[in-house]
Amino acid sequence: MTEYKGVYTIALTGNPNVGKSTVFNNFTGLHQHTGNWPGKTVENTQGVYKYNQNKYIIMDLPGTYSLTPNSAEEQVTSDYVKSGEYDALVIVADATCMERNIRFALSIMQYVQKKVIICVNLIDEAKKKGIEIDSDKMSEMLSVPVIKTAARSGKGTEKLKKEIERICLAGSKDNTEAMKGDIAQLSEKILKECCVYKNSSTDKRDRRIDKVLLSKRFGIPVMLLMLALVFWITITGANVPSELLNKFFRVLGDKLRVLLLNIHCPDIVISALIDGVYNALTWIISVMLPPMAIFFPMFTLLEDSGYLPRIAFNLDSLFRRSKAHGKQSLTIAMGFGCNACGVTGCRIIDSKRERLIAIITNSLVPCNGRFPMLIAVTAMFFAVNSSMQSLILLGLILLSVGVTLLCSKILAKTVLKGEESSFVLELPPYRRPQIGKVIIRSIFDRTIFVLLRAMAAAAPAGLLIWILANTNIGDTSVLMHITNILDPFGKALGLDGAVVCAFILGFPANEIVLPLILMIYTCGGSLSEIPDIMQFKEILLSNGWTLTTAICMMIFSLFHFPCSTTCLTIWKETKSKKWTALSFVTPLIVGIVLCIIVHFISVLIF
Amino acid sequence: MDMNANTHITLRDAPIGARCMVCDIDDGLAVKNRLTELGFYSGAFVDKLYTGVGGSPIAFRVSGAVIAVRSDDADKIIAEI
Numbered sequence: 001m002t003e004y005k006g007v008y009t010i011a012l013t014g015n016p017n018v019g020k021s022t023v024f025n026n027f028t029g030l031h032q033h034t035g036n037w038p039g040k041t042v043e044n045t046q047g048v049y050k051y052n053q054n055k056y057i058i059m060d061l062p063g064t065y066s067l068t069p070n071s072a073e074e075q076v077t078s079d080y081v082k083s084g085e086y087d088a089l090v091i092v093a094d095a096t097c098m099e100r101n102i103r104f105a106l107s108i109m110q111y112v113q114k115k116v117i118i119c120v121n122l123i124d125e126a127k128k129k130g131i132e133i134d135s136d137k138m139s140e141m142l143s144v145p146v147i148k149t150a151a152r153s154g155k156g157t158e159k160l161k162k163e164i165e166r167i168c169l170a171g172s173k174d175n176t177e178a179m180k181g182d183i184a185q186l187s188e189k190i191l192k193e194c195c196v197y198k199n200s201s202t203d204k205r206d207r208r209i210d211k212v213l214l215s216k217r218f219g220i221p222v223m224l225l226m227l228a229l230v231f232w233i234t235i236t237g238a239n240v241p242s243e244l245l246n247k248f249f250r251v252l253g254d255k256l257r258v259l260l261l262n263i264h265c266p267d268i269v270i271s272a273l274i275d276g277v278y279n280a281l282t283w284i285i286s287v288m289l290p291p292m293a294i295f296f297p298m299f300t301l302l303e304d305s306g307y308l309p310r311i312a313f314n315l316d317s318l319f320r321r322s323k324a325h326g327k328q329s330l331t332i333a334m335g336f337g338c339n340a341c342g343v344t345g346c347r348i349i350d351s352k353r354e355r356l357i358a359i360i361t362n363s364l365v366p367c368n369g370r371f372p373m374l375i376a377v378t379a380m381f382f383a384v385n386s387s388m389q390s391l392i393l394l395g396l397i398l399l400s401v402g403v404t405l406l407c408s409k410i411l412a413k414t415v416l417k418g419e420e421s422s423f424v425l426e427l428p429p430y431r432r433p434q435i436g437k438v439i440i441r442s443i444f445d446r447t448i449f450v451l452l453r454a455m456a457a458a459a460p461a462g463l464l465i466w467i468l469a470n471t472n473i474g475d476t477s478v479l480m481h482i483t484n485i486l487d488p489f490g491k492a493l494g495l496d497g498a499v500v501c502a503f504i505l506g507f508p509a510n511e512i513v514l515p516l517i518l519m520i521y522t523c524g525g526s527l528s529e530i531p532d533i534m535q536f537k538e539i540l541l542s543n544g545w546t547l548t549t550a551i552c553m554m555i556f557s558l559f560h561f562p563c564s565t566t567c568l569t570i571w572k573e574t575k576s577k578k579w580t581a582l583s584f585v586t587p588l589i590v591g592i593v594l595c596i597i598v599h600f601i602s603v604l605i606f
Numbered sequence: 607m608d609m610n611a612n613t614h615i616t617l618r619d620a621p622i623g624a625r626c627m628v629c630d631i632d633d634g635l636a637v638k639n640r641l642t643e644l645g646f647y648s649g650a651f652v653d654k655l656y657t658g659v660g661g662s663p664i665a666f667r668v669s670g671a672v673i674a675v676r677s678d679d680a681d682k683i684i685a686e687i
Contacts, residue, residue, distance in 0.1 A: 066643040100645050100669035184647070203667075207655070210672075214656045214665065313674050317660050320676075326663070422637040422679055424644065427665060427672040 004055040008168040013081055014092035015104055016063030017428040019121040022151040023092055024060040027161070042076045042347075051161045054168070059086070067107055071350045082111050087168045090160070092119045095126035095133055095148070096203075096429060098195050102187045109144070109179055114172050116144045117163055124150040125429070130198035138194040143178040152434065206429050210310070219314045224394065230298050232390040235375055238290035239386075245286035246532060253278055272466050280462030283515040284454045288372040292450060292511075296368055297442035299337050304433035308333055309425055316423060322405040323412030325354035326423040332358075332365050332404060338446070339367040339562055340569040347573075351421035357411050359570055360583045363562035364404045364590065366396070369450065369510035373557050376514060380537040381550040400558055403590060415582070450511070453565070457508035458515065464505070465519045479520065493592060494552030494599030496544065503556065508564045513557075548602040552595045559591030617654065618664065618681040625653050626685035635682040637675075645669025646683060 014020045024032070028047025037044045045060040061080060062073035069075040081089065089112055093101035098120075105118055120133055139146040145163045149156030179186070212218050253274060260270045302308065308330055316326035327349050335342025342362040349355040366374060374396060375389060383389040412418075468479035476484075479501075487497035498520040506513035518536065521543045531539060540549075561584050562570070571580045620626050628650045631638045645668040646652065653667040662677035 065640065068639060068643075070640055097670035100671060103645075103669075104643075184649075203672075206672075210656060210665075214658070216657075216659050219658075309674075313656075313658055313663055313665065316663050316674075316676070317658060320662075326676075422635075422640075423663065423674075423676050424637055424640055424679075425663070425674045426644075427674060 004050075005053045006168070007055045007057065008087040009085070010056055010058045010164055010168075011061055011080060011086040011089045012058060012092060013061045013077055013089065013108070014063060015065055015094065015097075015101060017426065018063070018092050018094040018097075018101065019151050020063060020092045021060060023090075023119065023121060023149065023157070023160075024058060026151050026154060026157050027056075027058055037076050042073050044076075049161075051165055054165065056164070056168075066104065067111065071347075073347065081108060084112065084115075086115065088115050088117060088164050090117045090119050090164065092121050095120045095122045096129055096131060098131075098133070099187070099191060102190055103183065106179070106183045106187055109142070109175055110183070113174050113176050113179075115167060116172070116175065117160070117167060118142070118144055118146045119156075119160055120146060120148045121151055123148045123156070124153065125431075129203065132196040132198070134194045134196075138190060141178060141190055141193070143173050143175040145172075203429065209430060210427070213307070213310050214313055219310075223311055223314060226302075227397065228390050228394045230295070230302070231393045232386055233298065234291050234295045234371070235389050235393075236386045237294045238372075238375075241290040242286050243532075245282075245290070249282035249286055253282065268470075271470075272463060277459050277462045277466075280458045280512065280515045280519060281455055283518065284458050284511055285451070287376065287514070288369070288454065288511040289447070289451060291372045291375060292368050293443070293447045295371060296337055296446050297439050300438050300442055301433045301435065303333075304431065304438060306428045306430045309427050312425055313427065318405065319408075320420070320423075322409040323420065324357055324405070324408040325349050325351065325421065326425070328354070328358045328361075328408070331362060332401065335362045335365045335367060337368055338450075339363050339365075339566040342367075343566060343569045343573055351419075353416050353418040354421060356574065356579055357408050357416050359573060360411060360579065360586055361404045361407045363566060363583065363587045364407060364559060365400045366558055367510065367563075368446075369454075369563070370557050373510065373514050374554055376533060376536070377550055377554055377557070379533055380540070381547060396554065396558060403559070407586060407590065450509075454509045454511045457506075458512045461505050461508075461512055461516060462519060465516060469520075483520065492599065493556065493595035494548050494602070495556065495595070496549075498543070499553065499556075503560055506563075507561070510557075510563050548599060551602075552598055555594050555598060556591045559587045559594060561585075561588045613687050614684055615687060616681045617652070617666070617683040617685055618661075618677045620654050620685065620687065622654050622657065624687055625651055626687050627651050629684045629686055631684070632682035635679060637679060641675070641679075641683070644673050645671070652685070 012020055012024055024045070024047060027049045031049065032045060032047030042062060047058050047060070049056050049058065059080070061077040064074040064077045066074070067078045067081065069078045089108075091105045091108055093105060109116055118138070120135060123133070126133065133148060135146040135148050145167070147156055147160045147163055149160055151157060213222060256278065257270060257274055260273070311333060312326055312329045315329040319326050319328050330348060331342050331345045334345035339362055342365070343359050346355050346358040346362065349358055371393075374393060378389050378392050382392055465479065468482065469477050471478050473481060483497035483501050485497065486500045490496040490498075490500040493500075499517055501520060502513050502516035505516055518531070518539065521539055567580060567584060570583045574580060614629065615626070617626065628646050628648060630648065631641060631646060635641070650668065654664065655667055655672065656665045657663070657677070663674040664677055664680045665672055665674040
């Protein structure tokens with residue numbers, strides 16, 4: 001057990017987008033975890049680092065624009081900062097936006113007279129824009145240490161750690177003297193004497209980019225194009241890995257079977273393990289995982305680059321007309337990655353009413369787990385090449401967004417009536433995302449987590465199906481009984497009992513629905529090997545699938561109840577059975593209604 | 607021509623590319639506090655940058671950052687060109 005000389009608590013605060021989390025991650029690496037502040041649905045991110053035999057617990061407070069709180073997040077930050085229950089308070093400022101950041105720092109220093117360190121971050125970007133900060137002069141004027149950092153590359157972080165230790169061990173000067181007078185005048189003075197702007201216009205590049213991305217003519221088309229491109233890369237990129245994994249697991253599966261035979265494992269157990277569990281698991285890994293592993297990092301890169309607020313800007317009028325909040329476009333975008341993350345992301349909407357609308361409608365947009373399902377069905381029944389697939393996928397997304405807007409409007413006119421709240425959005429500077437770090441973060445945070453979850457859901461589900469398929473009541477298996485019961489309902493939707501059964505069992509994780517359909521059709525037993533896409537199609541066709549079935553399948557994939565993780569998250573965020581139930585039921589009703597309509601139309605036509 | 611006149615205009619009506627000095631924000635505006643914190647205070651200079659489809663939202667360069675507000679809200683901010 002390591003002995004520490006001392007344990008200290010550091011609080012990190014600052015405006016949003018100043019690179020506070022970069023500093024935090026730089027200090028703590030993987031030694032961090034996120035929970036909730038006691039009694040609130042606000043994230044509490046804490047981490048630990050060691051320096052000179054001392055242990056430092058560092059709290060990454062939610063970003064805030066001021067100490068007069070406008071939201072639950074800002075309340076938490078404000079309360080904690082004013083409480084003084086830390087050994088040092090690091091105010092992270094953005095060197096490219098000193099005017100506002102200095103005012104912010106000063107407003108904090110009105111309440112906190114000691115233990116303050118100002119960290120001027122993004123110094124590398126400031127340099128590129130011709131901005132120079134005289135940190136020594138600023139430190140003198142404010143009587144607090146001022147450290148310049150470029151946390152992305154680690155510059156200045158050692159110095160910051162040293163300064164933090166100094167404050168924790170030796171205490172700090174009282175800065176009340178320096179703070180005398182009007183804040184506005186003081187901040188102007190500091191700006192004038194400590195910040196040098198060599199160029200008159202420091203954000204030329206960003207403004208040039210925004211001129212295109214925010215233009216009335218090009219803004220939305222570019223957005224659609226980018227989305228289509230993301231899909232195309234996901235689909236094409238996933239093909240080769242999928243095939244390789246498929247082949248690998250086939251070979252492995254055969255070897256496992258031989259191994260089990262050699263150790264005299266009873267046939268029935270071999271069948272349960274290989275045909276039931278192994279096949280379901282490996283199908284998920286080879287078909288579902290590669291698209292997810294590609295889509296998620298790409299999406300994160302887009303987020304990190306700063307593009308998403310531009311989407312909110314372009315779509316605000318559209319959302320407003322549907323009586324929804326402009327930031328809902330952002331929560332929808334987050335929902336593409338994972339519906340549960342989208343729901344948590346709804347915290348960016350301050351007004352409770354509009355936040356609920358965003359939460360309830362979030363699952364109407366397909367998540368990472370459902371994309372592979374949509375891609376597979378599209379590949380089987382509709383499209384010849386990746387470009388067609390991307391376009392169809394784009395069309396499906398547009399449908400989802402359209403339905404989301406419609407549902408939002410309906411909710412706003414019925415159960416969630418009320419005042420429209422204001423929309424103030426910061427468009428941060430474009431930043432080049434750290435590709436390597438994003439990929440690693442995606443792999444560890446998301447891909448592995450989802451993989452484990454899918455495996456944890458697929459293994460038991462696969463086993464369950466195998467058991468149901470091989471246990472008989474009368475002369476038919478239990479599985480057949482169940483699918484027969486569900487069949488009338490399924491057929492009304494243009495699907496069948498097996499598909500409905502798979503969706504129900506797929507409640508824990510959407511990724512397992514397709515493998516479950518496969519297993520139910522092959523009665524959990526006669527599958528001797530894992531099929532590729534075209535063989536899968538044959539199996540579907542031989543079980544009565546038509547083009548209509550494929551369409552209804554895609555519609556139901558888009559619009560059905562949220563997965564268990566999302567439901568749990570909604571419950572945690574809303575703390576209300578009523579809203580959680582509504583969130584469960586809304587997409588389901590949409591799916592049922594649309595499927596019935598499509599089925600009806602196809603019956604009329606054919 | 608009378609060069610003395612300081613044109614008072616709302617930020618919604620100001621032309622794109624104009625640099626304005628904020629005079630006052632209508633007290634009735636719910637987000638007045640938030641806007642002030644973000645840099646829309648008396649005497650601050652803001653540049654009007656972009657508008658969305660239908661004139662809303664409007665993006666301004668203010669206090670070194672770019673902030674977007676809806677046109678209805680921008681209509682409550684009075685400035686001088």
